[in-house]
Amino acid sequence: MQDFKRTSLALTVGGIGGALFFIADLPLAWMLGSMVFSTIAALRGVNLAVNGTLRKIMTAILGVMLGSGFSTDTFAAMGRWSGGLLLLLVSVALSMVLVYIFYRRVGKFDPITAYFSAAPGGLNVMYEVGEAKGGHGPTIALIHASRILILVMTVPLIFRYGVGFAGNDQAVSLFGSIHDLAGDGWLLVATLIGYFGGYLCRLPAYHLMGPLLATAGFQMAGITDVSPPMILVYASQLVIGTAIGARFLGTRFRDIRRVIGLSFVSTTLMVLIAAIFAYFFAESIGVSIAGIILALSPGGLAEMSLVALALGIDVAFVSTMHVIRISLIIALVPMAFSAIERMRIRQAK
Structure with a gap:
């Protein structure tokens, strides 16, 4: 009952913010609005939380929506994306090295905290492993959470008002169509296969990646070509945005502003690296500059894919690159x- 009350309160606060942002016609309104309002409430000590099961269900819906951005033509495009994969690997390595140096010299972090804070993704794993290895867990978690918060708050606004991407929220019907019932049935099958298959295969973020991969497979095989109704996507935005803000419960801005300031600088550095790569290599890869920036930006898989989806920017490419990025970070950074x-132990001996 306590969990239900906290979740209801959180979604009410987030819903008010989402509705106001939606009325103001801001990009990614339900996610941005809920995130801003829930963050403010959490920093002021309001007891917010989002039920974990609800978040997983809504994230699975998002995975289906992202998977529906694939098509039978995606196979042909994948050959060109190999260059994007190379860019991704270089970007992750370069970003992590530069940000590690920044956290050590400017932030004065200890080596372990700096290392796991510098990883451009994998919040939960970096926090858990970093703390277990002797790093300062709260700092690691806050760096990653604020990085996602900063990116989601700024990138959609920059692309909408600075670059002029209008978005594609109206590309799918709000409540769907009676003619899509058969296709919706296949999407439900893909959701169940992906969710439980991802769990059994121990995929990172299985509740997102499993449905995404299964739906993408169905779409590329030509089994279905429909997308979930936008009302479900708005609901997933609301839940995910509120959950981001609720992470800041128990913290006070005056106590964390230095860490957030460091996160802002490091996030800007990572995005600049992505922008430079995009400017020089977008044409050779055959993806828009905006698409490569979103694909290389160090946000969360769900959050950055949602930005691409809301703005209609190379959704299949961005989603694919983020799936690979998160998988590589989770697998390789702790290793x-x-x-x-x-190596250090051997040298000490």
Whole structure:
């Protein structure tokens, strides 16, 4: 009952923010509005929380929506995306090295905290592993949470008002169509297969990646070509945005503003690297500059894919690159740290 009350309160606060942003015709309104309002409430000590099961269900819906951005033509495009994968690998490595140096020299973080804070993704894993290795867990978590918050608050606004992307929220009917019932049935099948298959295969963020991959497979195979109704997408935006803001419960801005300031600088550095790569290599890869910037930006898989979806920017490419990015970070960053530790121990002997 306590969890229900906290979740209801959180979604009410987030819903008010989302509705106001929607009325103001802001991009990604239900996510941005709910995130801003819930963050303010959490920082002021309002007891907010989002039920974990509800968040997973809504994230699965988002995965289906992202998967529906794939089509039978995606196979042909994947050959060109190999260059994007190389850019992704170089971008992640370069970003992590530069941000690590920044956190050590400017932020004065200890080596372990700086290392796991510098990883451009994988909030939960970086926090858990970093703290277990002796890093300062709260700082690691706050750096990653504020990085996502900063990106989601700024990138959609820059692309909408600075670059002129109008968005595609109206591309799908609010409540769907009676003619899409058969296709919706296939999407439900893909959701169940992806959700439980992802869990059994131990995919990172299985509740998102499983439905995304299964739906993408159905779409590329030509089994279905429909998308979930936008009302479900708005609901997923509301839940995910509110959950981001609720992460800041128990913190006070005056106590964390230095860490957020450091996160802002490091996030800007990472996005600049993405923008430089996009400017020089977009034409050779065959993806828009905006698409590559979103694909290389160090936001969360769900959050940055939602931005691409809301603005209609190379959704399949952005989603694919973020799935690969998160998988690589979760798999390789802790492994690389363990290898470095073993090397140091040998040298000490």
